[in-house]
Amino acid sequence: xxxxxxxxxxxxxxxITGLAEWRGDAAVTVxxxxxxxxxxxxxxxxxxxxxxxxxVSSVDWPDDEERFEVVWExxxxxxxxxxxxxxxxxxxxxxxxxxTDLWKGADFMEREVFDMMGIRFRNHPDLRRIFMPDDYxxxxxxxxxxxxxxxxxxxxxxxxxxxxR
Amino acid sequence: xxFEDQRTTVYKINPEHPESETLPTLRTEELLLNMGPxxxxxxxxxxxxxxxxxxxxVKSTPVMGYLHRGVEKLAEDGTYHQFIPHTDRLDYVCxxxxxxxxxxxxxxxxxxxxxxRAEYLRTIVAExxxxxxxxxxxxxxxLDIGAxxxxxxxxxxxxxxxxxxxxLCGARLTTSWYRIGGVERDLTPSLIDKLKQFxxxxxxxxxxxxxxxxxxxxxLGRTKGVAVISAEDAVNFGLSGPVLRGSGVDxxxxxxxxxxxxxxxxxxxxxxxxxxxxDRYWIRVMELYESxxxxxxxxxxxQDGPIMADVPSVTLPPKERVFTNLESMIQQFxxxxxxxxxxxxxxxxxxxxxxxxxxxxxVSTGGGKPYRLKIRAxxxxxxxxxxxxxxxxxxxxxxxxxxxxxxxxGECDR
Numbered sequence: 001x002x003x004x005x006x007x008x009x010x011x012x013x014x015x016i017t018g019l020a021e022w023r024g025d026a027a028v029t030v031x032x033x034x035x036x037x038x039x040x041x042x043x044x045x046x047x048x049x050x051x052x053x054x055x056v057s058s059v060d061w062p063d064d065e066e067r068f069e070v071v072w073e074x075x076x077x078x079x080x081x082x083x084x085x086x087x088x089x090x091x092x093x094x095x096x097x098x099x100t101d102l103w104k105g106a107d108f109m110e111r112e113v114f115d116m117m118g119i120r121f122r123n124h125p126d127l128r129r130i131f132m133p134d135d136y137x138x139x140x141x142x143x144x145x146x147x148x149x150x151x152x153x154x155x156x157x158x159x160x161x162x163x164x165r
Numbered sequence: 166x167x168f169e170d171q172r173t174t175v176y177k178i179n180p181e182h183p184e185s186e187t188l189p190t191l192r193t194e195e196l197l198l199n200m201g202p203x204x205x206x207x208x209x210x211x212x213x214x215x216x217x218x219x220x221x222x223v224k225s226t227p228v229m230g231y232l233h234r235g236v237e238k239l240a241e242d243g244t245y246h247q248f249i250p251h252t253d254r255l256d257y258v259c260x261x262x263x264x265x266x267x268x269x270x271x272x273x274x275x276x277x278x279x280x281x282r283a284e285y286l287r288t289i290v291a292e293x294x295x296x297x298x299x300x301x302x303x304x305x306x307x308l309d310i311g312a313x314x315x316x317x318x319x320x321x322x323x324x325x326x327x328x329x330x331x332x333l334c335g336a337r338l339t340t341s342w343y344r345i346g347g348v349e350r351d352l353t354p355s356l357i358d359k360l361k362q363f364x365x366x367x368x369x370x371x372x373x374x375x376x377x378x379x380x381x382x383x384x385l386g387r388t389k390g391v392a393v394i395s396a397e398d399a400v401n402f403g404l405s406g407p408v409l410r411g412s413g414v415d416x417x418x419x420x421x422x423x424x425x426x427x428x429x430x431x432x433x434x435x436x437x438x439x440x441x442x443x444d445r446y447w448i449r450v451m452e453l454y455e456s457x458x459x460x461x462x463x464x465x466x467x468q469d470g471p472i473m474a475d476v477p478s479v480t481l482p483p484k485e486r487v488f489t490n491l492e493s494m495i496q497q498f499x500x501x502x503x504x505x506x507x508x509x510x511x512x513x514x515x516x517x518x519x520x521x522x523x524x525x526x527x528v529s530t531g532g533g534k535p536y537r538l539k540i541r542a543x544x545x546x547x548x549x550x551x552x553x554x555x556x557x558x559x560x561x562x563x564x565x566x567x568x569x570x571x572x573x574x575g576e577c578d579r
């Protein structure tokens with residue numbers, strides 16, 4: 001097993017729901033209530049020392065009970081290792097802790113996840129839409145149930161029987 | 166009327182109110198200024214709401230999304246091969262490096278080995294693209310600041326390389342030359358000759374660019390000590406590329422996680438000290454020399470061999486065979502329309518583009534299309550630090566900061 005995953009497993013007895021390593025990428029899945037605690041450990045522990053945030057992302061699994069997966073990817077510039085942190089949230093209550101207090105770069109990245117997938121981040125300083133207009137009400141574009149061609153005003157178009165002259 | 170009399174008439178208007186003798190205090194009020202989305206120095210369509218106190222920036226809020234085309238959503242609807250031309254449109258000034266980063270990510274997902282000659286070709290073209298990117302950046306930044314001459318000199322030399330791309334793949338900007346498992350076509354002897362000529366021609370021209378700027382008082386005044394960011398903050402914000410290295414962190418994926426032919430080449434990673442705009446300029450100019458060095462070494466070391474991995478279930482057949490051979494045509498057709506069967510799993514693969522770390526996070530559930538594809542675009546991450554870096558500087562420095570990030574909105578908004 002990857003030494004980082006081993007270390008995390010030893011440190012946290014509860015709250016770790018999955019450890020995986022594939023193609024050299026280590027990934028750890030934590031339960032939602034433990035997220036901030038684990039992230040704090042990753043940030044401040046001298047053996048972990050993840051100082052660099054790579055990306056925040058989210059994946060939609062519509063068939064699962066806990067529908068959304070939120071993904072953070074970290075890198076340690078001093079230790080030169082990489083880790084992916086994941087957590088799952090259900091659709092009825094899609095709120096996770098924001099990690100902006102630990103990594104300032106998470107600010108815009110989490111806003112993008114909110115905009116595209118509709119996941120809310122608790123304690124985020126400025127959680128607004130970032131790409132879509134502020135008054136956009138047609139949902140969250142990257143969810144799997146959002147049609148590829150978009151929805152909204154195009155749906156209201158009538159078919160014309162013949163071209164009016 | 167003497168001077169004294171004049172002063173009396175101005176200040177002693179109302180003798181009943183002695184307070185009117187003192188100078189009236191200046192009325193202060195915060196001014197909100199919309200910069201963009203149609204401003205020449207915002208490099209596309211970006212709006213920034215600036216809160217000003219006099220001419221100082223108190224707070225700035227970037228408003229993005231004018232160029233949002235939903236590339237990540239489009240990726241979920243097409244096969245892996247079909248997404249390559251979409252990556253051209255991310256950072257449209259440096260299409261080759263986007264193709265490269267994407268193909269590397271898919272190869273990591275498939276665990277695909279690329280032949281050695283293809284690795285060298287990829288490195289050569291990627292470094293040519295880096296030169297183009299830095300030339301474009303230098304000309305745009307200098308133009309924003311007011312040094313127009315450099316713009317023409319850079320574009321003169323950039324034109325040579327764009328013509329070289331034209332001969333290589335038939336397009337100057339939206340190239341789509343990289344393929345999953347290799348590259349589309351080999352360098353011809355004529356292309357190699359032209360590239361060698363350019364390598365001899367170019368280094369004196371870099372000196373020329375520097376002559377215009379390094380003793381230009383306006384350039385120095387507007388770049389030295391402007392938009393300073395400490396190493397700790399830069400890392401915490403997730404900045405990468407020259408913006409991070411300007412603050413003295415030598416984070417470069419070509420060295421940290423070597424890929425392609427980079428481990429076989431000797432080159433330095435220039436690192437700045439002060440974290441200001443001037444250091445980031447210096448790094449990019451030094452990287453031009455390093456790119457020339459890398460291309461030279463690759464041209465010397467490159468051996469003959471295949472340019473595409475031989476995995477027919479994944480890689481495309483050569484174009485000549487597609488037009489003459491029925492099986493190859495079917496193979497090409499099936500690979501584009503249905504795609505190959507990627508193993509289920511998820512990977513992240515970062516590549517050092519000239520702007521910073523360009524990464525692709527791909528989630529696959531098997532089948533020919535990615536289940537989720539996330540693009541980690543350096544321009545977007547850099548915009549997150551804009552407020553922090555601009556605070557306390559003048560309005561005119563906002564233009565400098567857009568320039569120093571080297572933002573391209575196609576990549577930022579995706």
